[in-house]
Amino acid sequence: MGASILIVDDSVSIRQSVRFILEQSGYTVFEAADGLEGLKRLSEQKIQLVISDVNMPNMDGLTMVKKIRETEGIKFVPILVLTTESQGSVVEEGKKAGATGWIVKPFNNEKLIETIKKVLP
Amino acid sequence: MRFNAQLSRPEQYIGPGGFYSSRDDIVISTLLGSCISVALYDRALPVGGLNHFMLPESRMEESTLGAESAKFGVNAMELLINDILKKGGEKKRLRAKVFGGSTVIALKAEAIINVPKMNIEFAFGFLDVERIPVDSYSVGGALARKIYFFPHDARVLMRFSGSGSGIAHRETIYSNRLLEQERNEGRPILF
Numbered sequence: 001m002g003a004s005i006l007i008v009d010d011s012v013s014i015r016q017s018v019r020f021i022l023e024q025s026g027y028t029v030f031e032a033a034d035g036l037e038g039l040k041r042l043s044e045q046k047i048q049l050v051i052s053d054v055n056m057p058n059m060d061g062l063t064m065v066k067k068i069r070e071t072e073g074i075k076f077v078p079i080l081v082l083t084t085e086s087q088g089s090v091v092e093e094g095k096k097a098g099a100t101g102w103i104v105k106p107f108n109n110e111k112l113i114e115t116i117k118k119v120l121p
Numbered sequence: 122m123r124f125n126a127q128l129s130r131p132e133q134y135i136g137p138g139g140f141y142s143s144r145d146d147i148v149i150s151t152l153l154g155s156c157i158s159v160a161l162y163d164r165a166l167p168v169g170g171l172n173h174f175m176l177p178e179s180r181m182e183e184s185t186l187g188a189e190s191a192k193f194g195v196n197a198m199e200l201l202i203n204d205i206l207k208k209g210g211e212k213k214r215l216r217a218k219v220f221g222g223s224t225v226i227a228l229k230a231e232a233i234i235n236v237p238k239m240n241i242e243f244a245f246g247f248l249d250v251e252r253i254p255v256d257s258y259s260v261g262g263a264l265a266r267k268i269y270f271f272p273h274d275a276r277v278l279m280r281f282s283g284s285g286s287g288i289a290h291r292e293t294i295y296s297n298r299l300l301e302q303e304r305n306e307g308r309p310i311l312f
Contacts, residue, residue, distance in 0.1 A: 010212070011195070011199060011202075011251060012250045012251055013191075013195045013198070013247050013250050013251060014195055014199065016250070017191060017192050017195055055203050055206065055207075057212065080309070084196065084199055084200050084203060091310065094312075095312045099312060100311065100312060101309055101310060101311040101312060102309065102310040102312070103309040103310075105192070105195075105196045105199070106192045106193050106195075106196040106299075107192070107309075111308065111309055112309070114309075115309040115311070118311065119311070
């Protein structure tokens with residue numbers, strides 16, 4: 001079994017397409033539809049990497065990143081933000097929130113896997 | 122934005138790869154060949170938008186959402202959805218109209234993949250998975266389509282156009298640009 005990765009995205013299609021790529025590379029994939037569900041998943045499951053969208057209902061991705069960084073037990077999990085947002089100011093916000101990396105969609109599959117390998121503990 | 126005197130409204134034209142949404146009483150227009158345009162709207166506000174996209178040809182093996190090329194379609198849809206949500210729309214209230222996917226160029230004999238068909242299947246597959254109901258559609262055939270979408274009342278005016286060759290050329294350029302863009306720009310940033 002490969003490392004456990006949590007995908008947080010409100011779009012079912014995005015979750016499906018990222019899951020497909022990650023599973024092909026041997027990772028175990030968990031899903032959450034927003035930041036709140038993401039936090040819940042992290043408290044229940046041993047997750048080694050989080051891949052999250054920014055714009056989501058209930059709790060957005062960057063708020064979730066901040067919460068993760070404040071929570072004992074999960075604060076050091078690497079978080080890659082996977083988003084359509086490419087504006088410098090939003091990327092900067094992500095960095096401040098504590099994200100590990102930023103990937104703008106549409107992403108390149110090989111680069112995504114390479115990046116995952118780099119940031120996995 | 123130019124003023125369309127015939128439709129008595131400002132008109133925003135979008136080309137391949139483009140999208141636009143608005144809460145104003147305007148018209149958003151595009152010219153489609155094998156590409157797809159999805160009009161998405163939340164009538165409660167009202168707010169609506171239109172995109173113009175395709176799945177690039179050279180990667181196309183299957184039309185499932187997990188397939189390599191489908192992510193370009195997913196991305197085009199997500200850009201429009203996010204734009205509408207930022208303007209106050211609610212995902213649960215979104216409804217759609219789907220256009221395009223015509224065969225504006227004769228399919229090459231050796232072509233294994235039917236590009237327009239893939240684009241159509243992707244659009245309906247995506248909307249189904251995301252639980253966005255489709256109110257109406259006009260897809261397939263051999264003629265180009267000129268689309269006028271009114272985000273204020275979700276109305277669409279459509280007319281067929283015979284001049285397909287120019288569009289086919291533009292769409293091929295767009296398809297190549299997508300693949301090029303992915304190779305060059307999808308560079309992850311590590312903080």
